[in-house]
Amino acid sequence: MIKLHDKYFKPFISAAQIDDALARMADEIASDIGDEVPVFVGILNGSFMVVSDFVKKYPKPCEVTFIKLASYEGVKSTEDIQRLIGLTQDLSGRTVVILEDIIDTGNTLAEVHRIFKNENVKALKIATLFYKPEAYKKDFKLHYVGIEIPNKFIVGYGLDYDGLGRNLPEVYQIKETQHMTNLVLFGPPGAGKGTQANFLKEKYNLVHISTGDVFRFNIKNETALGMLAKSFIDKGELVPDQVTIDMLNAEVEKNADAKGFIFDGFPRTNAQAESLDKLMEAKDSQINAMIALEVDDEILVGRLLERGKTSGRPDDADESIIRNRITEYYNKTAILKDYYNAQEKYFGVDGVGSIEDITVRLSTAIDKL
Numbered sequence: 001m002i003k004l005h006d007k008y009f010k011p012f013i014s015a016a017q018i019d020d021a022l023a024r025m026a027d028e029i030a031s032d033i034g035d036e037v038p039v040f041v042g043i044l045n046g047s048f049m050v051v052s053d054f055v056k057k058y059p060k061p062c063e064v065t066f067i068k069l070a071s072y073e074g075v076k077s078t079e080d081i082q083r084l085i086g087l088t089q090d091l092s093g094r095t096v097v098i099l100e101d102i103i104d105t106g107n108t109l110a111e112v113h114r115i116f117k118n119e120n121v122k123a124l125k126i127a128t129l130f131y132k133p134e135a136y137k138k139d140f141k142l143h144y145v146g147i148e149i150p151n152k153f154i155v156g157y158g159l160d161y162d163g164l165g166r167n168l169p170e171v172y173q174i175k176e177t178q179h180m181t182n183l184v185l186f187g188p189p190g191a192g193k194g195t196q197a198n199f200l201k202e203k204y205n206l207v208h209i210s211t212g213d214v215f216r217f218n219i220k221n222e223t224a225l226g227m228l229a230k231s232f233i234d235k236g237e238l239v240p241d242q243v244t245i246d247m248l249n250a251e252v253e254k255n256a257d258a259k260g261f262i263f264d265g266f267p268r269t270n271a272q273a274e275s276l277d278k279l280m281e282a283k284d285s286q287i288n289a290m291i292a293l294e295v296d297d298e299i300l301v302g303r304l305l306e307r308g309k310t311s312g313r314p315d316d317a318d319e320s321i322i323r324n325r326i327t328e329y330y331n332k333t334a335i336l337k338d339y340y341n342a343q344e345k346y347f348g349v350d351g352v353g354s355i356e357d358i359t360v361r362l363s364t365a366i367d368k369l
């Protein structure tokens with residue numbers, strides 16, 4: 001992923017794919033034109049890379065020239081009217097091939113046709129490396145198209161976003177959602193997860209999604225997914241991963257503008273972790289880190305027994321039950337530690353000390369993401 005100005009872009013078309021497309025176009029054009037010497041005309045600025053790489057692949061003699069789009073000054077400053085300039089060569093009787101980096105609305109192409117109307121060329125062919133069919137509003141024929149792409153903004157390989165990105169050897173596509181920080185928060189019972197989640201959500205403006213809360217909300221409000229989940233719970237069966245994922249998805253959708261999410265109590269299995277990755281990918285995002293609060297067992301037991309004196313939670317009062325919960329936590333989460341470790345996304349944070357000290361440690365880890 002890269003950032004140019006205020007926007008993020010993700011890898012979209014590799015240098016190898018571009019190379020293949022240009023090789024195909026060069027072959028096709030050469031076999032159509034035969035032994036005539038064509039004039040290739042690049043439209044600056046964007047097409048400089050296309051033209052350079054294309055003509056190196058063209059197997060026969062050819063001429064190369066450039067024309068440039070210039071903004072029209074002094075009309076209406078709000079309207080970006082542009083005209084092509086720089087056509088000084090006599091092209092009458094010649095076969096001209098326009099080489100474009102990208103054809104979007106086709107406005108530039110309309111200008112090309114206007115400028116060539118009186119040039120008495122023998123033939124005017126249009127070739128473009130990228131073409132956005134959904135954006136194209138004209139009906140000029142496009143004779144050679146390298147790669148059709150969806151109507152989303154791209155940069156690289158000559159194409160820029162406000163001046164930047166032209167030098168990149170491959171093409172990147174804009175990320176629809178802005179950069180998010182998505183955390184999976186883990187910790188054994190008594191580690192202080194709830195306290196720290198509240199702090200992190202404020203500091204980083206994240207939405208805290210606790211699977212337990214999401215379940216309770218859906219069941220209480222009798223949503224379709226809640227009723228479905230309840231039907232499994234009532235039978236004493238585990239709620240299928242897909243139902244849980246669908247609930248989380250709905251929760252993520254509800255917070256479309258979020259700067260990121262803290263997932264708490266999820267994932268619990270490899271299958272769930274993979275589903276969560278897919279969910280994030282669909283949002284043009286990713287899980288950035290699994291952050292686990294690490295606390296020694298004896299300290300956890302002490303903390304929970306202490307809490308049990310006032311919380312009234314029966315599972316906090318019995319030491320053997322507490323020890324079982326801790327053991328179960330480690331048994332269940334070991335696979336997830338491996339899962340995120342393999343992606344270099346596991347961060348263990350020392351969960352012993354004052355609340356403030358621990359939040360500082362967590363922030364240090366998150367700020368490095």
Ligand code: IMP
Binds near residue numbers: 108152
């Ligand atoms: P047109 O809309 O076909 O006239 O395209 C106009 C110009 O807009 C192109 O020559 C590019 O310079 C620029 N352009 C269109 N789509 C993109 C894009 O996705 N990224 C960067 N520049 C673009």
Ligand code: MG
Binds near residue numbers: 043044045100101108
């Ligand atoms: Mg252009």
